[in-house]
Amino acid sequence: MAEAVSDKIKNYKTAPFDARFPNTNQTRNCFQNYLDFHRCNKALSAKGQEVSPCEWYQKVYKSLCPMSWVSKWDEQIENGSFPGKI
């Protein structure tokens, strides 16, 4: 599974279709992948595993999200004022 994931990360072109968000409004897709990246980092480092599979979520949210949102959320995480549950 780790080899398949790193291959997928290497061959990444753009965010794939996500059945959870089938409509035109992809806002929640962006936010969900941002959350999943941070949750994945937190979960895998708590288990002591490598966090490299989480890079998939980072690639997806970087494809989907406006950069201003990403920088705002990153600032909020540093401040401790991020509203999402991680």
Added chain:
Amino acid sequence: MSSFFGVVAKQIKSHPALIPLFIFISGGATMSVLALTRAALKNPDVSWDHKNNPEPWNQMKPNQQYKLLAVNMDYSKLKKDRPDF
């Protein structure tokens, strides 16, 4: 409510040409109620139980279709492509 159906029955008896109207109106009302209940119960964006199921869209399968009509999207070919954690 019984007076409502009494009034309707009287109207139908005196104006039988109104029957298609009642059929279409009741059909439309039924469809809208069904659509609302489907949205309330089946929509993955709706969470009724915040404690046990706070993000129901994450319980979806990767090839599960919620839309009633999906154009140009073959849901049977979708696979899971997100890493687990």
